[in-house]
Amino acid sequence: GAVVSQHPSRVICKSGTSVKIECRSLDFQATTMFWYRQFPKQSLMLMATSNEGSKATYEQGVEKDKFLINHASLTLSTLTVTSAHPEDSSFYICSIGGTGGQPQHFGDGTRLSIL
């Protein structure tokens, strides 16, 4: 069964809107979650590492004030795309970090379309 639940699966909204994406760990407590972005016909790129109870770590080139990450509990991390623009249209995927070489579990992703 699913280990990670990501919601919503698809969002279409107007430019300037803020959009919140939720990522829930269903089977275990996740102190670390990862947020990736996948542009059409490209690979997944890590955006940020979400840490429970502390600030997220952002990758170079990712604006922390635009992509707000909140990891308030051991089962939930949220990504808020603030004042979204058409160039933010992408596929956003969260994952729960594995330990000891075990694979990460990915959510089903959120397809964000900004008009």
Added chain:
Amino acid sequence: AQSVSQHNHHVILSEAASLELGCNYSYGGTVNLFWYVQYPGQHLQLLLKYFSGDPLVKGIKGFEAEFIKSKFSFNLRKPSVQWSDTAEYFCAVNPQGGRRALTFGSGTRLQVQP
């Protein structure tokens, strides 16, 4: 930082043909290696993984991969592909130890013709 190269961007095969997708990585330390598959309209699924032991790893759906440390490679193979193998394939690595994000290759689109 680590990086991953997938040399084949788009591969077209006929059913029953053999498959080999290349993956090379660069990193100064020990890594875990993964192959993920993304079927059209679906999320990523793990095909197989390697983190230690036998360098020949067998995964689901008849796939296997061989880790060749001297070549920094982790090529994916399947002796006989099926139409249902049509998908995007991603090689990924992360450093061993702790919870580390994956670094993905650019992906290879496999198209199997019936």
